[in-house]
Amino acid sequence: MVSLVLHLFIHDTDASIALQKPPLITFTEIKFDLPASRDLWLAKSATFWRDLYLKSQSSSPSNPPPTLIEAMHNPESLLQHYPAIDTQLTTLTLLHGFWGQIHSLLDSKKFYPAQKATHRLCLVTAHTELYRDLVSFSASLSPASPRTILIAHLLMMILHAPPEDLQRFAGKSGEDEARKASSELAVWAAMPEARVAVWHAGQVLRVARCLVQAQLRGFNAIAVYYAALALWVYGLMSPGSNHKTGLSAAGIERGGREVVLNEKETAGVRDFRASGEGVPGLMVDEEFVRLTATNGILRVARDMYRGNFPVVDEGLPPLVENLGNLLRDLGEGPGSRISRAPSEGVA
Structure with a gap:
């Protein structure tokens, strides 16, 4: 169920970017645990699934895995819980989580004219911080799938x-x-x-x-x-x-x-x-x-x-x-x- 919801969130975000419409699902609404390892979903039998699960649990740290919002601010924390979680799906979800902020910022720029110097200064500051966060997050995506890297560069392009x-x-x-x-x-x-x-x-x-x-x-x-x-x-x-x-x-x-x-x-x-x-x-x-x-x-x-x-x-x-x-x-x-x-x- 967790993976299904995350895939739905990614699909909704992709549609929002493609059509340039507000997203229907916000990133802050997703409050459940991180998705389990993809290998568990692809296990060939119940015995194989059990062995994979026990192995992943034995190698996991004692501290609980981070929430999605915590992982967005500290993506390196995901490595501590590999292979117990699906890091590829998680990083792709985190990357899509930036879109809500980007859409809101671009919408605010349309609302405030250039003459509103105070508001424009706030928007420029928000733009700079958001781009810095995207660059920092993207630098932590190693190794990452081509699709994940493509989405990262697309979001940074759209921001500008x-x-x-x-x-x-x-x-x-x-x-x-x-x-x-x-x-x-x-x-x-x-x-x-x-x-x-x-x-x-x-x-x-x-x-x-x-x-x-x-x-x-x-x-x-x-x-x-x-x-x-x-x-x-x-x-x-x-x-x-x-x-x-x-x-x-x-x-x-x-x-x-x-x-x-x-x-x-x-x-x-x-x-x-x-x-x-x-x-x-x-x-x-x-x-x-x-x-x-x-x-x-x-x-x-x-x-x-x-x-x-x-x-x-x-x-x-x-x-x-x-x-x-x-x-x-x-x-x-x-x-x-x-x-x-x-x-x-x-x-």
Whole structure:
């Protein structure tokens, strides 16, 4: 029953992120014990289950396992109770538990205008602390499954680049809203938070390539779609960009060093996040694709969808196919951004 409720919480959170709606289940409502080891669920017989249970109990510390909220603030405590608990499901649940705070913070930013300096200062402080907690929690996820790492980078990207704004610019809410979003995102693209967002977006794509075949579906596919949107918007809004050549005047003036966003962090990446130094892009098949080459960036995401389903004579899953079509439409010209305006959600 515990595992069922946690999977339901994860599903509700995924739906909330995908549709950009408030979650139905809050993390603080989950007050029961941590889930038992997955090996117990997969035991082949009652005897095997008994042996596994006794072994896990004998190796567990005398102190009781932490609650979910306690584990969120001290994830290392989970290691003390391994293998008695399902650490993979627990860490995935803890990671999804951050979404309620992120959604509330993003909603508060919409409520208080920029002129409300006192409130905005509080929000900036909350944003900084929440990002710090996410970074600290993510650093403790070792080893972790690709899906867990993907979700971690997606949440950190969303904290700096709300998908609702990206989709407004893409035409989800009509041409007028797209124009308003364009003005807002032009300001955003010049700020450090935009560079942090595209770094995490690149990491989403990096981790998505590590997923096994046919796993880039459902929420994983939506994560890639949102990451591609963030990279596409940043490429369009970069000051002084030439979208035909993919060159950025600002990047050239600062040395033109390539900053690869879909590989592991380097000193060049840290310099880019801090000061905007370098030319950001993706490394694909040993070829560097600048973010300002926006059609190429969208093509990278579409190729990832296709590449994860190697049977070329069969169609992609409907959601994946639709997301690929949305990315294709965005790359066909300004007018195509509005072609999906009446659609609801991303499916």
